[in-house]
Amino acid sequence: MKYKNNVTIYNMYEGVKCCKGAEIFDTIVKGKAFKIEKIVSNGAVSPEGFWYKQKLDEIVFLLKGRSKISFYNGEMIKLKSGDYILIPKNVKHRVEYTSTRSKCVWLCVFGKFL
Secondary structure, X not given: OEOOOOOEOXXXXXXXXXXXXXXXXXXXEEOOOOEEEEEEEEEOOOOOOOOEOOOOEEEEEEEEOXXXXXXXXXXXXXXXXXXXXXXXXXXXXXXXXXXXXXXXXXXXXXXXXX
């Protein structure tokens, strides 16, 4: 809904259509030194042998669902609805599991935080 003062209301859970095994990325806003994106996952995992290695720090909020994130050093973190983590830049990580019964809705904020 758009208001007269050019403010628009969006909802994180509207339009959460994602096929099983898929992941949808939606950039909410992007600037020179930051990016905020919504990700919806439905049983999606990182490809075999693939590791994320971001150039910016990343705060990952799991708004809905369950997931497992593994790190190159062998550590694995389980996340549930409401959990969030801060992943420093250049730390290799991958998504090992995302729930299907309740699709994962993520809010990821990339920037210089550390």
